[in-house]
Amino acid sequence: MLRIFYHLIVLYLSFHLLWHLFRQKKPWSQAGAALVLTLFLLRLFLIK
Amino acid sequence: MKKKCMVSAILIGFSWALLTIPARGQETAGIFEQPLLITSAGQNAEVQIVAVLAKRAGLNYTLSKQATAADLENMKTLVLVLGASLKGLGAAGLDMDKERERVMALITAAQKAQVPLLCLHLGGETRRGPQTDDLIAEVLLLAKMVIVVKSGNGDGFFTKLCQPRNIPLVEVEKTADVQIPLQKAFK
């Protein structure tokens, strides 16, 4: 049960980051968002 | 060849004697009587080694980690293994003040019953420190003989305490070497 909540939270934040990535105009801001998104995606797939 | 062997044997014998004779040449053989009560001053684990060495030396001993005056009944010698272990004290539910109190009460009772005190320090340099040193300084002055592993006396701490009071001090290289002076110290 806890794991499902965890996945939902990480998924929600990942979508936000994705949304943020596409809203940024400067490439450096996009690169920053992409890097943070990488960490969240690894978390989403429980890779540690 | 025969002469060389003889010289080597003498040299080995001499070196061995140097290791085991006391620092100032005081009497260290046959000065204690059995049975002996072994306990620690500081709840260190070395007390167990002394028990094993006493067993190997064929001595009639009783080991009690938290001995009190009552344990001295029928005992002819009190053996204190010096060195504070915070882990040991914690495990015994004691602090340094309580342990000091226990040890001093035990020594007082021993003196009253005319039971002589033999002190040992086997933990080397690692079993020294302000807490241990304070306790040693207090206890050592009442000892009839002291045996220490050399690395614990690197700064001459035991020598400085024993020499002015003429307390025989035996230094050994390794813990296992304690067995011989320990054995010899008893009648």
Added chain:
Amino acid sequence: MNRIKAPALSAAFFLFLTGILCYFSGRSFRTMHRSETVFPSVGLTDTHQLSDYFPPLKNTHGDTEVYIFRGMEKGGNLLVLGGTHPNEPAGLMTAVLLIENIRGKRGNVIIVPRANSSGFTHSDPQEGNPQRFEVPTPAGPRLFRLGSRLTNPVDQWPDPAIYINPAGQKLSGNEVRNLNRCYPGRANGFLTERIAFAIMELIRRERVDIGIDLHESAPEYPVINAIVFHENSSELAALALLELQAEGFDIRLEASPVNLRGLSHREWGDHAGIKAILLETPNASHGRLKGKPSSSLIVDGKDKFYAKASRLGWLFVPYGEEGIPLSLRVARHLAALKALLGGLAELEPEKAVEFEGMPLPSEVQKKGVGAFLHPPT
């Protein structure tokens, strides 16, 4: 339209890069789930999984191999545990060295090289530790994982704020994933508690007489180069110390505190009634004062910062420029094991355990661990 298109294109490009980064880093993380191969000697008689002793552990990352070397003559049963803390490599390497060399003679030897198997699947965050260390052998290097002290949170999550272990001790939350705080374990507990429970079951079912848990600690930690013993093993530990000192190994005794619960040297003795011993060697890669963590720091043990700390008198072991290599740390474990078995034979001859083929500690120290390992494949 064009104004929107350009950032969207670059965002898609960065998303693509994210995918690539995820793939390669994810793949690298996943390699930690691949166990290093152990090549048992011809003396191996049985191989089990820990789940054979406690089936609920099956198909979890807590399941691990158990190697048994049964002797022809009747004697005692010895348990050797490596990898309780997967970031203490001398424990794993000593266990592997035994598995790849010994042949049982008297009594039985049970070896669990990776006691906390889940802990081997990840590394400690923010430490910059290498995933693996390289042990040179005459036929080329062999790689072994350097894991974490704790169970992988992917396998056991979340940690409680305060952990009350099966023995009733209150501990900080993350200790719930520390195998050496979870004894005697809980059958329905967290994964780490179930591993501890399975080990207790193994002890009971194999009628273990003496258990030795192999560890390492940081040079600035007071319990180091030490034999930690349950009070039922005090005479045995003292005998072993005398033997070890005679062989030139400086070692100290530490009694297992009665009020420090959940540890192997306490609960194995209290709950299973076996002689319980824990061995510690000094490992710089484990400490707070180390320089750059690397495979060479683990294997060669050279660290200028520890050498300096030693000169300043901050450490509990002498630490020279020459370091304390893995070969010396494994040799210390082997020498202690030999001394403990010698002591056991002296105290309880009917429970003596003997085996052949164990490399001499002095040889391991001289030639290195790799000289006695199976060549890599």
